[in-house]
Amino acid sequence: MATDVKDERTGFETYEAVHEKSSVFYDLYERKSDLKQQTHYCPGCGHGVAHKLIAEALQDLGLQDRTIFVSPVGCSVFAYYYFDVGNVQVAHGRAPAAATGIKRACPDKIVISYQGDGDLAAIGTAEIVHAANRGEKITVFFINNGIYGMTGGQMAPTTLVGQKSTTSPFGRRPANEGFPIHMAELLATLQAPVYVERVALCDNKNIMRARRAVRKALELQRDGAGFSFVEILSPCPTIWGKEPVAARSWVLEKMVPEFPLAVFRDRKEPLPANGAPPQRPVIEVLGIKEAINNHGNGKRTQPFKGLSINIAGFGGQGVLLLGQLLAEMGTEQGLEVSWLPSYGPEMRSGSAHCWVILSKSRIGSPLTAKPDVLIAMNEVSLRKFASQVPSGGFILYNGQTLPEDFPMPQAQVYCIPASEIADKLGSAKAANIVMMGAMLEETGCFEPSTATRFLEAKVKNPSLLEIDIKAIAAGREAVDHQVNLGPLSQPDGFA
Amino acid sequence: MRQLCKGNVAVMKGAILAGCNAYYGYPITPASEIAEAAAKFLPQVGGTFIQAESEVAAINMVYGAAAAGARVMTASSGPGLSLMQEGISYLAGAELPCVIVDVMRGGPGLGNIAPEQSDYFATVKGGGHGNYRNIVLAPASVQEMASLTMLAFDLADKYRNPAVVLADGFIGQMMEALDLEYAECNIPAKPWAVKGTPETRANVVSSIYLESDELEDHNRQMEAKYIRAQNAEPRCEQYCTDDAEILVVGYGIVSRVLRSMVEKARAEGLPVGLFRPITLWPFPSKALAKAAAHATNVLVVELSNGQMLEDVRLALIGRKRVDFYGRMGGNVPTVEELREQVEARIPSRTEVFAGEVE
Numbered sequence: 001m002a003t004d005v006k007d008e009r010t011g012f013e014t015y016e017a018v019h020e021k022s023s024v025f026y027d028l029y030e031r032k033s034d035l036k037q038q039t040h041y042c043p044g045c046g047h048g049v050a051h052k053l054i055a056e057a058l059q060d061l062g063l064q065d066r067t068i069f070v071s072p073v074g075c076s077v078f079a080y081y082y083f084d085v086g087n088v089q090v091a092h093g094r095a096p097a098a099a100t101g102i103k104r105a106c107p108d109k110i111v112i113s114y115q116g117d118g119d120l121a122a123i124g125t126a127e128i129v130h131a132a133n134r135g136e137k138i139t140v141f142f143i144n145n146g147i148y149g150m151t152g153g154q155m156a157p158t159t160l161v162g163q164k165s166t167t168s169p170f171g172r173r174p175a176n177e178g179f180p181i182h183m184a185e186l187l188a189t190l191q192a193p194v195y196v197e198r199v200a201l202c203d204n205k206n207i208m209r210a211r212r213a214v215r216k217a218l219e220l221q222r223d224g225a226g227f228s229f230v231e232i233l234s235p236c237p238t239i240w241g242k243e244p245v246a247a248r249s250w251v252l253e254k255m256v257p258e259f260p261l262a263v264f265r266d267r268k269e270p271l272p273a274n275g276a277p278p279q280r281p282v283i284e285v286l287g288i289k290e291a292i293n294n295h296g297n298g299k300r301t302q303p304f305k306g307l308s309i310n311i312a313g314f315g316g317q318g319v320l321l322l323g324q325l326l327a328e329m330g331t332e333q334g335l336e337v338s339w340l341p342s343y344g345p346e347m348r349s350g351s352a353h354c355w356v357i358l359s360k361s362r363i364g365s366p367l368t369a370k371p372d373v374l375i376a377m378n379e380v381s382l383r384k385f386a387s388q389v390p391s392g393g394f395i396l397y398n399g400q401t402l403p404e405d406f407p408m409p410q411a412q413v414y415c416i417p418a419s420e421i422a423d424k425l426g427s428a429k430a431a432n433i434v435m436m437g438a439m440l441e442e443t444g445c446f447e448p449s450t451a452t453r454f455l456e457a458k459v460k461n462p463s464l465l466e467i468d469i470k471a472i473a474a475g476r477e478a479v480d481h482q483v484n485l486g487p488l489s490q491p492d493g494f495a
Numbered sequence: 496m497r498q499l500c501k502g503n504v505a506v507m508k509g510a511i512l513a514g515c516n517a518y519y520g521y522p523i524t525p526a527s528e529i530a531e532a533a534a535k536f537l538p539q540v541g542g543t544f545i546q547a548e549s550e551v552a553a554i555n556m557v558y559g560a561a562a563a564g565a566r567v568m569t570a571s572s573g574p575g576l577s578l579m580q581e582g583i584s585y586l587a588g589a590e591l592p593c594v595i596v597d598v599m600r601g602g603p604g605l606g607n608i609a610p611e612q613s614d615y616f617a618t619v620k621g622g623g624h625g626n627y628r629n630i631v632l633a634p635a636s637v638q639e640m641a642s643l644t645m646l647a648f649d650l651a652d653k654y655r656n657p658a659v660v661l662a663d664g665f666i667g668q669m670m671e672a673l674d675l676e677y678a679e680c681n682i683p684a685k686p687w688a689v690k691g692t693p694e695t696r697a698n699v700v701s702s703i704y705l706e707s708d709e710l711e712d713h714n715r716q717m718e719a720k721y722i723r724a725q726n727a728e729p730r731c732e733q734y735c736t737d738d739a740e741i742l743v744v745g746y747g748i749v750s751r752v753l754r755s756m757v758e759k760a761r762a763e764g765l766p767v768g769l770f771r772p773i774t775l776w777p778f779p780s781k782a783l784a785k786a787a788a789h790a791t792n793v794l795v796v797e798l799s800n801g802q803m804l805e806d807v808r809l810a811l812i813g814r815k816r817v818d819f820y821g822r823m824g825g826n827v828p829t830v831e832e833l834r835e836q837v838e839a840r841i842p843s844r845t846e847v848f849a850g851e852v853e
Contacts, residue, residue, distance in 0.1 A: 065693040068563070080699050086689035088562045089701035091585050094555035097547070101559025101567065102689070104517060104543040109691030127555070130548035277539050283677045285539045286508045288496045324499070324670065331499040331672040339499070339670035343525060343608070364755030366669050366748075369829040 022055035024064050026084045040078055044244025046201045046234025046251075047076055050143055050210075054112070055083065057215045061222060067110040068102055070095045072124075074116035075149040093124025096131035099138045110221055111138045118148045121157040121181050128183070132227050135192030135271060139217045139228045142183060145236040146255060153239040157181040160258055180258055184231040188264035194226035196265035200233035202251035206261070226271055233259055306359035307445055308368040310385055313377025313398070315352045318432035322375070323354035325436065329446050329454055330358040338366035351380065358445060373443065374411070375435050377418070379403055386411070396438050396479075398431060414438065416478045422471055427464065430471040437475020448472055500673035502640040502666045503528035503570075506596055507536055508673070509641030510568055513648040514680040515594070516542035517567040519556035521549055521575060524608040525664040526598035529570040550575040554582030554595075561591035562700040564688030566648055570596035572664075573606065573614055576622070583657055584623030588702030590687075590717070592651035594644060595629075596660040598667035599798075601825050609825020610664030612747060615802035618659045619776045626714050628721050630658040630728070631775040633746040637671035643773070650728065652683050654720055661775060663798065665748040665827065721777075729779035732771040733786055735761055739768025741840050742790040744783070744807055746772050748827060749796050756833040767837055775803065780810035792840045793817045796833060798826075 029039055041047045058064050064085055071079035073092035080087035090098040095113040103111040113131075120128050120142050128140065147165055148154040155165040155172060158180050162171040172180075184198040195217055199210035210232060217228035233255045235247035242250060282288075309326065313319045323339050330337035335358050342353040355371070357363050369388060374395045376382040382397050389395055389411035398418045402408075418434035433455070440446055451472055459465040500508065506529050507518075518533035530546065537544040543560075547553035553569050560567035571579060576597050586593055599614045601607040616622070619631050630650045632643040640662060647658035689698045704710035732750075735757055736742060745753045750771040760767040770786045772779050787793050793815045795804045801819045808817050820836045822828050828836075 065696055066691045068689050068691045070559070077703065080701065084696065086691055086695055087699040087701070088559065088689050089589075089699070089703060090558060091555060091581060094552070094558070094582070097552040097555035098559030098562070100545065100552075101517070101519060101556035101561070101565075102563045103559075104545070104556075105560045105563035105565040105567075106691050111691075126548050127552050130552065134545070279541060280539050282511060282540050285536050286511060286675065286677075287498055288508075288675050288677055327670055328499045331497055334497075335672075337499065337670075337672055340665060341668055343664070343668050363671075363751075364758060365752040365830055366665070366671075367752065367827060367829070369831060 022052065022059045024055035024058045024067075024084055025051075025082050029081050040081065041075065042238040044235060044237040044247055045075070046145060046232065046236070047143060049201050049207060050141065050232050050234060051079070051082055053207075053211050053214045054114075054141065054218075056211070057218050058085065058110075061215070061218055063110045063218065063222065066108075067112065068106065070099045070102065070111065070113045072113075072115040072119040073150075074119045076114055076116060076143065077150065079114055093119050093122070094127055095119065096124065096127040096136070096138070096140065100131055100134070100136050103136055103138050107137070110218065112218075113138055113140045115140065115142055116149070117142070117144045117146065117156040117158040118154075121183050129187070129190070132187045132193050132229065133190045135194075135226045137221060137224060137226055139221045140230070141214070141217075142229065142231045143234045144183070144231055144255075144259065145234045146180070147236055147239050149236050149239050158183075158259075160254060182259060184229065184259075184264050187229055192227055192271065193229060193265050194267040194271070195220050195228040195263075197229075197263045198231040198233065198259060198261050200251050200256055200261055201235060202233065202248050202256065206252075209261075226267070231259070233261075306357070306361070307373065307443060308371045309356040309358075309373040309375065309439075310353070310368070310371035310388070311356065311375040311377070312353040312381030312385055313351070315350045317352070317377045318429060319352040319377055320354050322432040322436055323356045325451075325454060325458075326356050326358065329450055333446065333450070335359060336361065336363045338363050340366040353381070373439065375439065377431065377435070382406070386413075394442060396435055396442075398435065414442070414479055416475065418475065418478075421474050421478060422467075425470050425474065426467045430464075430467050433468045433471035434475040434478070437472035438479040439475075440472070441476035441479045448476065496676070497672050497674045499670050500637055501528055501670045502634075502637045502662065502668065503598065504532045505637045505640040505673050506570065506644050506660065506662075507532035508675055509644035510594065510648070511536055511540060511542070512641070512675060512677065512680065513566065513645040514682045515566045515568050515648060516540075517560045517565045518542070518544045518569065519547050519553040519560070519567070520569045520571065521547050521553050523572045523575045525600055525610070525667050526570045526572045526575075526596065528667070529596060529598070550578035551582065554579040554586070557593050557595075558582055558586055558589070558591060561586065561593045562589070562689050564685040564690055566652075566682060568594040568596065568644075568648075570598065572598050572600045572608075573602045573611075573617075574604075576614060576617060580617070580623040582623075583629065584625050584627060585702050586657045587623070587627035587629070587717075588625060589700050590655040591657070591700065592648075592655050593657050594647045594651055594660065595657055596644065596662065599661065599663045601823065607825055608664065610748060610798060610827065611823060611825065612663055612749065612798040613800075613802065613823070614661065615775065615797070615799060618661050619778075619803075619806070627717065628656070628724075628776055630654065630656060630724065630777075631661050632658065633661050633773060633775050634666055635747055635750045635771065636666070637669060637673050640666060641673060641675060650724075652685075654724055655687075656720070661747070663747045664825075725777040728774055729777045729782065730773040731779040731782045732773060733782070734769040734771070736768035736770060736786040738766055738789060739786070740766040740789060740791055740842055741837050742768050742770055742787050742793045743796060743833070743837065744770045744772070744793060744803070745796040746775065746803065749798060752828060752830055753796060753833060755830045756837065759830060760834060760837060765837065765841060772803070775806075778806045778810065780806070783807065783810045784814070787811055787815050790815060791842045794820060794836060794840060796820045796828065796836075798822055
């Protein structure tokens with residue numbers, strides 16, 4: 001529409017546009033060289049119309065100051081030339097991921113991801129599907145013109161069957177390239193999106209329909225509703241090799257039959273509530289304020305320099321847990337500690353193994369090839385590690401006796417049938433605690449009362465706790481009644 | 496408060512104390528506990544955790560959050576880091592601060608999940624396309640997993656650049672005593688960020704500079720900031736280097752084993768010293784040259800086939816003989832193994848190499 005105005009000086013009638021350029025556009029699109037009067041888009045390109053619809057909607061909805069526009073890689077890479085809003089330019093296909101990061105950082109802002117068909121439906125397929133599936137509260141405008149424009153006319157995932165491109169020179173062949181991908185329908189199979197519609201920039205009537213869709217998608221985001229997606233079939237006269245008017249007709253005649261115009265999702269029922277966990281102070285969440293065992297005075301009565309322990313057995317025997325208990329006690333007692341597990345396939349195949357070092361001074365290597373103590377919860381571990389323990393160290397072996405063919409190791413060996421003892425106490429699972437009792441008794445590295453206090457804090461089940469406390473005592477007793485095998489001496493590190 | 500903590504978990508505790516409020520990641524051994532800790536902690540303190548559909552998506556979520564001014568991080572291991580490299584290049588090109596933790600595992604390819612140090616090139620020398628640097632910090636303890644993550648956030652903001660915490664499987668998986676205190680963190684203002692506010696409306700975050708001169712200027716300006724970092728940020732730790740005739744150089748878990756070796760060797764009177772780079776980029780070249788002043792022989796030890804070795808050689812530019820001892824595939828040299836390597840290089844038992852270039 002326009003109104004007639006008579007220029008008083010010249011007497012000529014001039015026209016004043018009623019539809020002014022949206023204030024969301026910059027006044028000037030600064031360009032270099034001789035293209036100063038143009039946008040970087042080609043004449044007849046659908047991007048200009050789509051930009052205009054978005055800019056008008058942002059203006060009308062009063063969202064300009066709140067909007068962050070994410071521009072992709074493709075012809076619209078320079079969308080930030082035009083939109084006078086916050087702009088973030090991102091990598092090819094990743095706009096929905098970047099928009100996710102932005103929206104989560106600024107949940108009350110309007111985040112728009114504007115993408116072409118190569119960007120969204122080829123390289124960025126995973127990102128768009130998952131952003132939609134998470135129900136990111138963003139709006140995605142998907143410009144589908146069935147071709148790669150910026151790189152000069154290669155096939156897109158939305159190129160029509162039979163359509164020629166520089167990389168489908170004989171026309172798209174389903175047997176070779178598959179069929180055009182229907183993103184709106186695909187995303188509408190997901191539960192989270194609130195609004196999915198396909199529109200076309202092929203004639204005025206459809207452009208007005210597109211205008212309503214753009215507006216609705218942005219309103220939904222403004223209202224915090226959820227993920228909204230508008231696929232816009234759009235002409236590309238230059239690459240298609242058509243006049244602008246013919247290109248618009250081609251959208252209607254060729255693209256619309258392949259990509260039907262419809263609302264594929266208009267969710268009325270609300271999405272599930274947030275369900276976030278209760279908020280707590282950082283110091284509580286990170287356990288900085290109160291650790292589980294804050295009773296220790298950080299002082300030890302026993303003379304102690306350091307101890308390296310290798311604990312090994314089957315998964316499920318509490319090998320790693322025993323190591324952690326020792327390390328935790330050491331931490332509380334003001335010692336330097338390290339606990340290093342074997343991890344990965346070994347863990348998954350059913351064997352478990354960890355190194356623990358307790359020391360009064362800074363710990364160098366958390367690994368030790370010559371541990372002072374080996375706790376071997378099974379025969380495999382005994383065979384694997386016994387020879388590592390030097391003379392002066394000792395081995396606690398979970399068994400009545402050493403295997404018959406086993407060569408006497410250089411370290412002292414205590415055979416403690418920990419599993420049997422634990423079983424008799426009521427739970428075979430307490431075998432590791434029997435071993436802990438034996439180790440504490442033999443090394444004196446921690447007071448048995450310290451171990452008891454830790455178990456009381458850790459074990460919530462009263463009957464299990466009772467078994468564990470008995471297990472410590474049983475382990476201490478077992479080691480006292482041992483006939484020592486091998487040379488008698490204290491391991492390194494004990495005064 | 497002192498607590499027993501796993502290295503990977505300590506990363507997240509440090510990060511949250513540093514004001515990190517967003518984590519985007521994808522599970523991978525041996526780094527998954529970082530994501531698990533983020534998933535547990537962040538939603539309770541008003542932060543965001545998302546398990547992305549891939550590392551590619553994760554690093555681009557980081558890009559978006561960083562563009563919006565958030566203190567944001569991700570973590571992964573070798574194969575995941577490879578997938579993130581494009582995004583890291585974009586982050587560097589757009590001058591966005593973020594923290595990326597790489598808990599290194601064995602490679603190349605699927606390799607294995609045991610500790611290695613074979614991502615040195617991929618992080619210290621770049622890895623993605625273009626002229627950029629990552630700030631790279633190498634923790635050697637659970638305490639440093641927290642403290643260097645905190646430092647990484649500060650350096651990332653200071654230089655508007657990605658900062659990498661380069662750990663290995665053992666440092667990530669081990670537990671040690673961790674001492675943390677809560678303090679209000681000072682996060683610098685980010686007037687360049689795009690926040691969807693009237694004040695930031697004119698801002699553009701981008702790495703495109705179409706004109707040749709513009710892109711060169713951009714690169715020059717980044718270069719200038721890298722030079723500033725090289726002058727201000729190198730960090731290292733030295734142990735018995737003053738009179739060391741044999742200087743051993745290692746980072747991460749290797750530096751721990753080397754330290755034990757040096758302790759033993761010194762007790763036996765062997766003049767060995769340890770140089771541990773804490774910043775791998777910027778590399779503490781000057782401090783290394785000084786530490787090696789009295790040495791006749793420098794031995795670099797890595798869980799790789801010799802990656803940091805190149806930087807040590809560059810730092811010493813032919814002034815010292817630089818040897819290398821590496822293990823791979825998850826094998827970590829023992830104290831005894833390293834002791835033998837050093838013993839074979841004691842000057843009195845070998846020829847004198849001073850001034851000789853290998």
